[in-house]
Amino acid sequence: MDNRIFLSDRYQAEICEKENRFYSPVYIALLSDGTENGRKLPQDVYKEYDGLGQGTRTVKTYFTTFEFKEKAAVAITLPRDVKKVVVKPETSLTKYEYVDGIFSFEVENDTFFVIEPDGDIFGGLHVFCNKAKRIARDRKNIIVFPKGCYTAENCDYIHINEHGVPVMDCIEDDTLIDIQDGAVVNAAIELIGVKNVKIVGTGILSLIDRVHGAGKGFADERMWGAFRYHAKPNVYIRSGCRDIEIEGVILNCEFRGIVIRNSQDIVIRNVKMFTSTENGDGINCYNTSDLFVDSCYIQSADDCFCMYNSCDSIPTLFDEGYEPVKAVCRRVEVKNCVMSSNARPVVLGGHATGCKNPRCVIEDIFIHDCRIIETPYRIFGNTEEYSRYWSGFLRLLSQSEQIVRRIRFKNIVVEVTAGHNGKPVHIEVRGGKNASYTETQGYRIEDISFENITVRNHTENLLPSLIKCREPVDEKDDCVISGIRFTNVTIGGSALTAKNILCEGNVEDVEIACDRSK
Secondary structure, eight states, rough: OOOOOOOOOEEEEEEEETTTTEEEEEEEEEESSSSSSSSEHHHHHHHHHSSSSEEEEEEEEEEEEEESSEEEEEEEEEEEEEOOOEESSGOOOOOOOEETTTTEEEEEEEEEEEETTTTTTOOOOEEEEEEEOOOOOSHHHHHHESSEEEEETTTTEEEEEETSOOEOOOSSSSSSEETTEEEEEEEEEEEOOOOOEEEEEESEOOOOSSSEEEEETSSSSOOOEOOOTTOOOOOEEEESSEEEESSOOOEOSSOOOOEEEEEEEEESOEEEOOOOSSOOSSSSEEEEEEEEEESSSSEEOSSSSEEESSSSSSGGOTTTOOOOOEEEEEEEEESOOEEESOSSSSSOOOOOOOEEEBBEEEEEEEEEEEEEEEEEEETTOOOOHHHHHHSSSEEEEETTEEEEEEEEEEEEEEEEEOOOOOOOHHHHHHHEETOOEEEEEEEEEEEEEEEEEEEEEEEEEOOOOEEEEOOOTTTOOOOOEEEEEEEEETTEEEEGGGGEEEEEESSEEEEEOOTTTT
16 A cells, blocks of 8 residues: 555444455545644744744544445444544434444445544544446546556656646636545645636545655544645635536545636535644635535635635635636635534635726625534633634625625534634724724625524524624715525524524624524
């Protein structure tokens, strides 16, 4: 086995389909450990991982993935001392048994979930069950990765770039990349201005051999979530790409999962990803339109899903040499996703250009039927001031003269992790003095709805949701937050009331309603 594939014997997964019986490998991934981000790196770590002088702490987690044709019986052996297990989300696997250390179930369709042993929210086993599908060979160029390990040393499609990162960055228009079951491709895929490209399969796109701890085979209990300055997301889509599809693959990340810059007409379906480093977002977009995200599993050290109009805090992810026609994100749908974030599950807005004519816009976003299964950020201690400024399960932020409007959240369940004390909702138009990073004052947030939102379990330490808008600086300044609707929102089993929302500044037309049809 190549030393860039990291396996564990903590769990064993045996798959039986008719007469076919086999063991599915159990891989190591990393998660942030629930302590604070922004911890100062030891000097020896910083010398190698020079992306920031700070990072997270990480711990090992585990996943297994397998294909089946019709119906499979699965038996997973857990460590002998495990007394009980929890399955998250509970709706993904309604029937199973755990007897004498064996977790067993049957599967007929695509599904994914995590088995948490004895309340361990980090060291569980993430199970990805994939019903085999026929892959249409409907592209001019076909790249296939059968079962095996692929690196720059044995694969002509992969090369080491000038910063030492293994990449596939010469993908042409009309290309299919098929990463098949059992394949581990050790590279980032960078799509630059291409059209009609599909990345598909149930194999693994991995850069985990580049993260801290890999040199020792992840033998330590804690590692540092640090990244190199020129780290790549596992999939980077930029410079005017169109008609891009990503389906089925697993992303075991060095830094971020999928980054999209200045592109449109993109489908991301049934993709699974693990990020563990500081600023390690799951899906990170700016100037992205006509995006559809469906049935993804995102375990993220930072934001699970975020959208901006300009650069974020990592300057190496500028889309150099490409000028967007408009700084706009619009027509986006995210549905049926399972998320766990060590920061915020959803962030819309915040980074923009500051231009007033035309203004940067984020609009027509629909996020629905999603489950947030963990919120481990700073569960071992936090300050109310920090939580008030940075937290929020669903977060909308206007900075640098940005407009954020026509955003819908519907049918979302949030499972709050014990110790978490952030906010359910954070909506803010910031002034110039309190804008984060290098941003300037925001402009407007309007026409936002939250419907059928359930925040449950450990809600006792949560802060009130915050809706805050800077005051106008003069009589011509029409900055405002307006048209905010909450319908059938519950926190800890109780209906949302005005007492659960703190409104500050130029905020108007906030409505809280109970759906009496339920």
